Amino acid sequence: MKCSSVLPLALACLLPVASAEAQDNKAPSMTPEMKAMMEAFQKAGTPGAEHRKLASLAGNYDLTIKSWHAPDTPPTTDTGTATRKMILGDRVLVEEVNSQMMGQPFTGQGLHGFDNVTGKHWSTWNDSMSTGLMVSEGTCDASMACTYTGTYHDPVSKKPVTSRMTTRWSDKSTEVFEMYAPGPDGKEAKMMEITYRKRP
Structure with missing residues (x-):
């Protein structure tokens, strides 16, 4: 064998x-x-220091979601909630999101982890507006400010699209997530900004 x-x-x-x-x-x-x-x-x-950092993000959050549907236009704004908790023996952080998107109920689930083998942070995302999966990989610093590169398939072109995502903490209870992807002209444009406010 x-x-x-x-x-x-x-x-x-x-x-x-x-x-x-x-x-x-x-x-x-x-x-x-x-x-x-x-x-x-x-x-x-074996979970280590990076997994303990992920565990510190567990909790309940209120969300403000801004979405840009075309360059140089004002974003739409929605609200929602997120719940984060550790699973698989404190190895992976799972996030459950409930909100509105373009006037419709929206739910999503993300997984966030750290791979001891590659030394990289990784994430997955799927939601009620798609049957596909987005897979991302990146790095995070000591304050859990992160930069990821992810790929998903565009529903219109059917082709893979690469996006860039960043997270940063403006204070101990407020995280800002930003997502960028190629616009109609092929240049990178901001698609989404989500502000997470952690409940006490």
């Missing part, structure tokens, strides 16, 4: 060894290669 770097398959590579030795009433043993593999997976899966 060729061992895989995918965790369930990698562990499956170790099972025949343990099973055979269990039949002989011996304690399972691992080769140095197997031990190194297990240590690598344990290191990759």
Whole structure:
């Protein structure tokens, strides 16, 4: 069997060894290669300082959402709420959003994490206005000011679109999220700004 770097398959590579030795009433043993593999997976899966920073963002928020539907035009403004909490043993922050968008009820879900293997922050987003998924990767500083690059498929052109997103904290309870993407002329334009105000 060729061992895989995918965790369930990698562990499956170790099972025949343990099973055979269990039949002989011996304690399972691992080769140095197997031990190194297990240590690598344990290191990759152990929450650390970056995950504790994500956990500090958990809570309930009130949102002010500004959306630009065309360059050089005033944005529309909506309100909403967001709930953030840690899941998967404090490894991933999940965000649930409820608001209005263009006069229609809007719900969305985002996942935010830090990959110990790549050393990068990552996020996903899907919502009630799409059946697709946006996947982003980026970096965050000590104050959790972040810059992400994400890709999604445009419903009209069917082609992938790359967007840039930033987050910053104006104070301990106020976060500002901004999203930029190519406008009709191909130049980067601001599409959205969301102000998160954390409830006490």
